[in-house]
Amino acid sequence: MEKRKTEILQARMNKESYRKLDALDNDEAIDFIIHAIILCNPDQVWVGDDSSEDASYIRNLAIESKEEIPLNIKGHTVHFDGYYDQARKKEVTKYLVPAGEVLDSKLNQIPRDEGIKEMEELQKDAYKGRIMLVRFFCLGTPNSIFAIPCLQITDSSYVAHSEFKRIKPGAEFFKYRHATGEVDERKTSSNWEKNRVYMDYTHNTVLSVNTQYAGNSVGLKKLSLRLAIRKADREGWLAEHMFIMRSNGPGGRKTYFCGAFPSACGKTSTAMIPGENIVGDDLAYFRVIDGQFRAANVENGIFGIIRDVNTQDDPVIFDVLTKPGEVIFSNCLVKDGKPYWMGMGEDVPDNGMNHVSINWHEGAKGPDGKATTPSHKNARYTVKMRDLVNADPDWDNPAGLPVSGIIYGGRDSDTSVPVREAYSWEHGICTMGAMLESETTSATIGQEGVRVWNVMSNMDFLSMSVGRYIQNNLDFAKEIKRPKVFGTNYFLKKGGKFLNGKLDKAVWIKWMEKRVRNEVDAVDCGYGLIPEYEDLKQLFKDTLQKYYSEEQYAEQFAININACLAKLDRMEEIYATVDDTPRVMKDEMAAQRKRLEKLKSKMGEKINPFDLYKGE
Ligand code: GTP
Ligand code: SPV
Ligand code: MN
Numbered sequence: 001m002e003k004r005k006t007e008i009l010q011a012r013m014n015k016e017s018y019r020k021l022d023a024l025d026n027d028e029a030i031d032f033i034i035h036a037i038i039l040c041n042p043d044q045v046w047v048g049d050d051s052s053e054d055a056s057y058i059r060n061l062a063i064e065s066k067e068e069i070p071l072n073i074k075g076h077t078v079h080f081d082g083y084y085d086q087a088r089k090k091e092v093t094k095y096l097v098p099a100g101e102v103l104d105s106k107l108n109q110i111p112r113d114e115g116i117k118e119m120e121e122l123q124k125d126a127y128k129g130r131i132m133l134v135r136f137f138c139l140g141t142p143n144s145i146f147a148i149p150c151l152q153i154t155d156s157s158y159v160a161h162s163e164f165k166r167i168k169p170g171a172e173f174f175k176y177r178h179a180t181g182e183v184d185e186r187k188t189s190s191n192w193e194k195n196r197v198y199m200d201y202t203h204n205t206v207l208s209v210n211t212q213y214a215g216n217s218v219g220l221k222k223l224s225l226r227l228a229i230r231k232a233d234r235e236g237w238l239a240e241h242m243f244i245m246r247s248n249g250p251g252g253r254k255t256y257f258c259g260a261f262p263s264a265c266g267k268t269s270t271a272m273i274p275g276e277n278i279v280g281d282d283l284a285y286f287r288v289i290d291g292q293f294r295a296a297n298v299e300n301g302i303f304g305i306i307r308d309v310n311t312q313d314d315p316v317i318f319d320v321l322t323k324p325g326e327v328i329f330s331n332c333l334v335k336d337g338k339p340y341w342m343g344m345g346e347d348v349p350d351n352g353m354n355h356v357s358i359n360w361h362e363g364a365k366g367p368d369g370k371a372t373t374p375s376h377k378n379a380r381y382t383v384k385m386r387d388l389v390n391a392d393p394d395w396d397n398p399a400g401l402p403v404s405g406i407i408y409g410g411r412d413s414d415t416s417v418p419v420r421e422a423y424s425w426e427h428g429i430c431t432m433g434a435m436l437e438s439e440t441t442s443a444t445i446g447q448e449g450v451r452v453w454n455v456m457s458n459m460d461f462l463s464m465s466v467g468r469y470i471q472n473n474l475d476f477a478k479e480i481k482r483p484k485v486f487g488t489n490y491f492l493k494k495g496g497k498f499l500n501g502k503l504d505k506a507v508w509i510k511w512m513e514k515r516v517r518n519e520v521d522a523v524d525c526g527y528g529l530i531p532e533y534e535d536l537k538q539l540f541k542d543t544l545q546k547y548y549s550e551e552q553y554a555e556q557f558a559i560n561i562n563a564c565l566a567k568l569d570r571m572e573e574i575y576a577t578v579d580d581t582p583r584v585m586k587d588e589m590a591a592q593r594k595r596l597e598k599l600k601s602k603m604g605e606k607i608n609p610f611d612l613y614k615g616e
Contacts (some may be wrong), residue, residue: 001030008034009045017047017134024136029151032175032205033134036153039120040179042127047134048160058133059326062157066187067212072337074324079158080355081213081331082188083367085195087378088215088222088263088444088460093197095226095463101202104465106578115198122194122209126179130155139174139224139283139298144398146285146296148228152219154178161328162218162303162382174204174227176219181210186358188212199226201463214303214330214380215443221303225283226463228298233464238286238476241457243271244279244295244401246392247513255513258284258295259407259488260433260457263443264378266409266490266505268304272316273506275543277392278385279401286476287400293477294400301384305443306332307377310345313502316390317381318344325387331355331379341375348374355379377442404516409488410438410454415563416489417609418500418556419508420528421515428485429473430588431527435571439491453574467580474584486512487528492556499556507539507548514539523612525559526599527592530609550610557609561600568593 001009001022009030010018021030037045048054059077062068068077096112097103110118133154140146151173154160159178184190195210206223208216215222228239242258249255256279261267271278280297281304287294304317306329311318321327321339332339335352342348350362356372357364366372385391394401406428422428433456440450444460453459455466462469488508492499511531514520522529533553540548572589575581603611 005030005034008037012037012042012132013045013047017045020047020049026173029173029175032151032177033153036132036177040123040127040132040155040177041125042130042132042155045132045134047136049136058135058157058160061131062161065157067156067158068161068328069334071329071334071339073322075326076324076329076339077327078329078332078334078339079212080186080188082184082190082192083356084192085189085211085213085216086331086355086376086445087213087442089195089197089211090444090446090460092195093216093460094199096198096200096202098202104462104579106466107462110198112200112202116200119196119198119207119209122181122196123177123179123207126181126209127155133157133160135160137220139220139228140285140296141396141398144296144400145287145289146298146398146400148172148174148224148231148298150174150176150219150224152176152178154180154217156180156212156217158212158328159214159217162214172204172231174219174224176206176208176223178207178217178219179209180212197223199223199463201227201230204231214382220299221282222461224298225458225461228285229458229461229463229469232285233468233472238472240284240286241282241461242284242295243267243281244284244297244403245271245273245509246277246279246401247509248276249513249517253517255404255516256295256401257405257407257509257512258286258403259409260436261409262411262436262438262441262454262457263460264305264441265411265438265457268302269314269502270407270505270509272314272390273503273509274315275506276509277390278388279392279395285400286403288477288480289399291480293403293480293483295403296397296400297395299385301382302388303380303382306341306379306381307375308343309341309381310343312345316388317383319389320383320387321381326384328382329379330381331376333360333374341379342373342377350374403483405484405486405512407486407488407512408432408436408456409490410436410457411441411491412437412489413439413491413493415560415567416487416492416527417525417530417559418489418492418504419511420487420525420530421512421522422485422487422528425482425485426474426584427528427588428487429470430585431592432485432487433473434470434585435567435589437567437570453571465580466578467582470585471580471582474582484512484516494555503544506543507536510539510543511535523609525557525607525609525612526561526595527564530557530612532613533610554608554610559599559607559609559612561596561605561607564596565593565600568596
């Protein structure tokens with residue numbers, strides 16, 4: 001290493017930290033670290049990997065710095081994010097676009113020079129009086145083709161603690177520089193109005209400031225997904241906002257599914273279906289390996305929504321959250337060292353410490369004068385994969401796992417049936433993935449319940465043009481057998497009430513498993529193939545020990561042609577504004593319209609699914 005660099009590093013770190021950097025032998029990473037030291041001016045620098053000593057150093061530091069508070073159960077801590085920092089903030093999340101480059105106008109962006117200048121002003125001296133933590137980790141199983149080495153710099157021990165992966169030295173690093181900014185007496189970022197998350201995608205770097213919420217600060221989550229989508233584009237693979245799960249069929253057969261649902265729309269709860277196995281719940285990379293469509297989870301744990309986790313609906317997670325082990329709770333209510341959350345199936349106390357105040361009580365208003373809840377709707381937990389008893393033993397297979405089905409779904413109160421199969425890969429990608437819509441949730445800041453278009457549930461993370469991303473999906477794995485594509489909707493409503501139970505998804509998965517194995521028939525409904533009543537009746541009985549009535553089927557699988565056509569109208573309007581809409585996309589939308597209109601002229605605007613059997 002150059003003498004000047006060695007001096008800068010050695011002045012602020014101990015021998016062990018320096019040794020780790022020296023051994024790295026990567027100029028790009030060293031320069032990134034040196035730049036952060038000069039800009040953010042820490043008192044000390046600490047360098048760590050995922051050795052158990054480094055992990056416990058970080059854990060203790062998080063407690064010492066009061067970013068995390070220990071709870072009664074051994075290994076459990078709670079972390080609070082600021083009142084205005086409870087979710088991803090889309091309007092301050094932008095791509096840095098270098099002069100001369102054009103990025104899709106649908107993506108939030110700022111000229112690179114301007115963004116870098118603003119960020120450097122906001123991060124100047126940001127680590128003064130603090131320790132700069134340099135953490136190496138790896139997205140994906142180390143030494144696998146999926147692996148991407150990452151380097152995170154932060155002054156937040158909570159952020160560093162949330163990352164659990166071991167580094168594999170490699171050429172191209174993803175790099176993150178995060179600064180908490182000024183903090184209040186609760187150690188939460190107080191300068192929330194100056195929260196910024198800037199993706200310097202031409203440099204594989206993300207810079208963020210004045211936030212602690214993991215989705216805005218923790219490199220391995222959505223910050224990496226945005227960079228990975230571009231890397232995948234360059235290298236011919238796909239980076240998706242998807243769970244991966246294994247469905248267990250008769251005779252021990254294993255079938256893997258991946259599913260894209262927007263934030264807070266059921267990925268974790270699908271991956272955690274009782275009796276099946278989880279591989280991952282949020283980030284999946286796809287590659288063709290030895291002629292097979294394979295997917296890998298690139299996380300080492302899950303950062304899940306805690307609301308409604310109870311013994312009934314999520315027994316496995318509930319168990320992990322209530323026994324000794326490493327768990328970080330965030331933005332729950334804490335009373336006498338015990339965490340509480342809404343929908344936990346126990347009485348939640350009417351006072352305690354939460355994201356609003358250290359002395360919260362029922363009826364207390366937030367600093368904005370709004371009513372508050374005991375735990376935030378987007379309160380979460382962080383746990384390790386290895387602590388989940390239902391983790392597939394093969395979850396970190398370096399070659400990923402073979403995928404038989406891809407599922408797209410969102411919050412849709414009135415249009416699509418609970419489950420349907422696409423006619424083809426193209427039909428699925430275009431009308432289920434690229435036409436995905438969902439009603440907004442508390443995982444992002446803003447109004448809830450507004451129907452928005454969300455391509456493959458990846459819209460918040462797209463870092464290139466919409467058309468190109470869809471085309472990449474269409475082209476992926478062209479030479480090999482592709483998975484079947486399905487659309488699901490867990491959120492159909494009638495009179496304000498959900499038509500399905502939370503565990504009904506177990507049945508939809510079993511049906512998809514049987515479709516993959518060619519064991520059940522399906523009926524054409526004009527926008528896909530739906531299950532037959534008798535098959536579902538049997539599956540409800542076998543899987544949930546429940547009786548599924550003809551009335552339930554008729555109501556849930558009714559074909560609402562006008563709603564489907566209205567959705568097509570919305571989509572055609574949107575895609576008319578996408579410059580590079582693939583030809584196939586336009587053709588699939590036109591063909592869908594034709595099929596639906598034909599069906600409407602024959603059978604009316606609302607079709608009883610039983611009538612489709614005698615269709616033709
Ligand atoms: P992110 O972690 O934000 O990417 O979300 P996710 O897709 O993993 O969402 P998750 O599975 O955690 O579900 C979010 C919320 O949806 C929870 O509050 C669940 O209770 C609720 N939910 C999940 N499945 C169902 C369902 O089948 N029906 C209904 N009504 N609610 C559901
Ligand atoms: C999401 O919002 O989709 C999440 C949480 O999974 S975060 O990774 O924090 O964005
Ligand atoms: Mn997510």
